[in-house]
Amino acid sequence: MTISTLKTMYKNGKLTPLALMEDIIRQAEQEKEHNIWITPPVLAHIQPYLDKLEQMNPDEYPLWGIPFAIKDNIDLAGVTTTAGCPAYSYQPEKSADIITRLVEAGAIPIGKTNLDQFATGLVGTRSPFGETHNALKPELISGGSSSGSAVAVARGQAVFSLGTDTAGSGRVPAALNDLVGYKSNIGDWPTRGVVPACATLDCVTVFASTLDDVYLVDAVARGKQPGGNGKDKYETIASVKPQKLLLPKEPLYFYGEFKDAYRTAWEAAVRRLELCGIPIEYVDCSLFNKTSSLLYDGPWVAERWSDLGEFVENHPGDIFPVTEQILRSSLVKGYDAASVFTALHELREYKEQADLLLKDAVLVMPTCGGTWTREQVAVSPVSTNSDMGHYTNHCNLLDLNAVALPSDYAGEQLPFGITMFAMRGQENMLKGAAGEFMKTEAIELAVCGLHMRGFPLEKQLLDCDASFIRSDRTAPCYRLIRLNSVPAKPGLIRSEQGSSIAVEVWRIPIGRLGEFIRLVPAPLGIGRIKLEDESEITGFICEPYAEINGEDITGYGGWAAAELDRFQNDTPATG
Known part of the structure; x- marks a missing residue:
C-alpha cells in the first residue's frame, strides 16, 4: 500500500478506513509468528481515531485515514510503552510530539511494534517479545532496532511506520525488508516522548514503500510552516540535483554467506548510479570509518548508561543479556570526563573534514554489507551486530541526513539497498539524488x-x-x-x-x-x-x-x- 493509492481508493469509495483497519487486524493475528507487534492492532484502540476522521475533510489533511505503526519506544497516549523490556513498562498520558503531529494530519496509529531492547542493536533478535522475522525470508534477521516497524510495512500491516535511529536502526531494517527508510538531521523531527538510547544522537525515522511517502511524512513531522493568506501549511523539501555523487574508492567490506551476492548487487547499484546524470567521484572514506569507531568504542556508550544505568542496576535479571552487556561496557572501559572531551575534539575534526568533502555532494554507500540468519546471530550476537553497522554508525555523529533506498535484489527473496547521505542544509540535494536513483529502477x-x-x-x-x-x-x-x-x-x-x-x-x-x-x-x-x-x-x-x-x-x-x-x-x- 502507498499513501496516494489508499487516498484514491477512499475517494472512489472502494475502501473505507474501518474496513482497512479490520483487514489489518486480521492479518496481524494471522502473522503473529513474525513477532512484529508488542501491542498489536485492536479496534478498541483504533476506533477513537476513526471517529475523529468524520469531522475532518480528507482534502485538507494529508494523512487522512492512513494507518501507521509505532516503534515501542515512542509514546502513544493510553498505550503501554515497553522499550522492549516488560519491567520498564509504563503508560503515558500524552503521546510523543511526533505522534501528535501525525494524528493532527489525519494519520491513524494502529499499534506498537517490537524492537531490539532499549533500541540497542541492529539485528532485530534482542527482544523478550520474540525475534522479529525478516518479511521475505523468515530465517534471516529483520534488522533492528526498529525491527517490527519495518516488517509491519513490508508485510502490508501498515502504510508507513515510525522507527528510531542512533546507529542505523532506521536504515538497516529498510534494506533488509525492501523498503525506503528516511532519517532527518538531529532535531528536525521532535523526540520528546521517545525513550532515549543516546539522547544527543537519537532521531525518529520513517519506513515506507515509496520515496514520495517518506517525504510526505517528513513534511508533517517537521510541522506546519507559515503560508500565504495567514494560513500555515505543510511544505515538502524541494528536490535539487547535487553537483556530484561520492562513492568509496577503497575496496568495500562484505560479510556473511551472501557476501558475494551483496558485492554483485552493489556493482549493479553503481551502474544505476551512473545512469542518474550526476558526476561520480571516488573518494577516501576512511574518515567515516574513524567516526564510526567513536560510537561504541568511545564515550557515547556511556550516554546510554547515564539514561538507563539506574534501571539496570535495580532490575537484575530483567534485561536481555547481550543488551545489558553493551550497556555496562562503558563501566568496563572506564570513561571519564577527560575521555568525553577528547572524543568531542576528535569528532569536531571529523565533522570539519566531512563538511568539506560533502559540500554540494551526496555520499553513497551500501546500507549493509551482508546479512545473517537468526541462528548465526544467536551464536555470535556482538560481532554480527557490529557488522550490520559498518556503513551506518558514522551518520548521526556527523549529523548527516540519510535515506536508505532499495536497489536490485542480491538473490531470490534477498533485498539489497544503498544509503545516500548529505550534510545539514543539503536535504534538497539528498532528495534530488534519491529521486534520480529511483528513476533508474x-x-x-x-x-x-x-x-x-x-x-x-x-x-x-x-x-x-x-x-x-x-x-x-x-x-x-x-x-x-x-x-x-x-x-x-x-x-x-x-x-x-x-x-x-x-x-x-x-x-x-x-x-x-x-x-x-x-x-x-x-x-x-x-x-x-x-x-x-x-x-x-x-x-x-x-x-x-x-x-x-x-x-x-x-x-x-x-x-x-x-x-x-x-x-x-x-x-x-x-x-
Whole structure:
C-alpha cells in the first residue's frame, strides 16, 4: 500500500478506513509468528481515531485515514510503552510530539511494534517479545532496532511506520525488508516522548514503500510552516540535483554467506548510479570509518548508561543479556570526563573534514554489507551486530541526513539497498539524488519480434531508455504466429504443443514502462513468459484468437530466422 493509492481508493469509495483497519487486524493475528507487534492492532484502540476522521475533510489533511505503526519506544497516549523490556513498562498520558503531529494530519496509529531492547542493536533478535522475522525470508534477521516497524510495512500491516535511529536502526531494517527508510538531521523531527538510547544522537525515522511517502511524512513531522493568506501549511523539501555523487574508492567490506551476492548487487547499484546524470567521484572514506569507531568504542556508550544505568542496576535479571552487556561496557572501559572531551575534539575534526568533502555532494554507500540468519546471530550476537553497522554508525555523529533506498535484489527473496547521505542544509540535494536513483529502477522485458535489435521498433525501447541485456529462449511451451498486420509482426502464444522461441531480454525503467505499454497494439499485450531455465519474466504475449488469420512460424524457432527465410524467398535470384 502507498499513501496516494489508499487516498484514491477512499475517494472512489472502494475502501473505507474501518474496513482497512479490520483487514489489518486480521492479518496481524494471522502473522503473529513474525513477532512484529508488542501491542498489536485492536479496534478498541483504533476506533477513537476513526471517529475523529468524520469531522475532518480528507482534502485538507494529508494523512487522512492512513494507518501507521509505532516503534515501542515512542509514546502513544493510553498505550503501554515497553522499550522492549516488560519491567520498564509504563503508560503515558500524552503521546510523543511526533505522534501528535501525525494524528493532527489525519494519520491513524494502529499499534506498537517490537524492537531490539532499549533500541540497542541492529539485528532485530534482542527482544523478550520474540525475534522479529525478516518479511521475505523468515530465517534471516529483520534488522533492528526498529525491527517490527519495518516488517509491519513490508508485510502490508501498515502504510508507513515510525522507527528510531542512533546507529542505523532506521536504515538497516529498510534494506533488509525492501523498503525506503528516511532519517532527518538531529532535531528536525521532535523526540520528546521517545525513550532515549543516546539522547544527543537519537532521531525518529520513517519506513515506507515509496520515496514520495517518506517525504510526505517528513513534511508533517517537521510541522506546519507559515503560508500565504495567514494560513500555515505543510511544505515538502524541494528536490535539487547535487553537483556530484561520492562513492568509496577503497575496496568495500562484505560479510556473511551472501557476501558475494551483496558485492554483485552493489556493482549493479553503481551502474544505476551512473545512469542518474550526476558526476561520480571516488573518494577516501576512511574518515567515516574513524567516526564510526567513536560510537561504541568511545564515550557515547556511556550516554546510554547515564539514561538507563539506574534501571539496570535495580532490575537484575530483567534485561536481555547481550543488551545489558553493551550497556555496562562503558563501566568496563572506564570513561571519564577527560575521555568525553577528547572524543568531542576528535569528532569536531571529523565533522570539519566531512563538511568539506560533502559540500554540494551526496555520499553513497551500501546500507549493509551482508546479512545473517537468526541462528548465526544467536551464536555470535556482538560481532554480527557490529557488522550490520559498518556503513551506518558514522551518520548521526556527523549529523548527516540519510535515506536508505532499495536497489536490485542480491538473490531470490534477498533485498539489497544503498544509503545516500548529505550534510545539514543539503536535504534538497539528498532528495534530488534519491529521486534520480529511483528513476533508474527497472525490470527485465522479453521481446520476440519487431522490438529486437536491428528491427524497426527497436527505437521505441531506446526512446524509453531501455538497454539490451542478453539473448535468451523461452521454455518449450510456446507457438509463434505471424500476425495478419501491417507491418507483419509475431505473436507469442502459450501452448502445450509448443517449442522454444528465441527472445531478447531488455532492461526498461519502471517509470517508462507505462509509456511503452501504451504503444503496444492488440492483440499483443504484456504478461509473464517462462524462459528456458524455468524462470519467469515480463514480456510480450498474444491473445489466442489472433492465430485464426495468422501463419504458424513456430518451426523457425524465432522471428529473426522466419524473416530471414521470407526475405530470401522473396528476393529474385541474381547472376
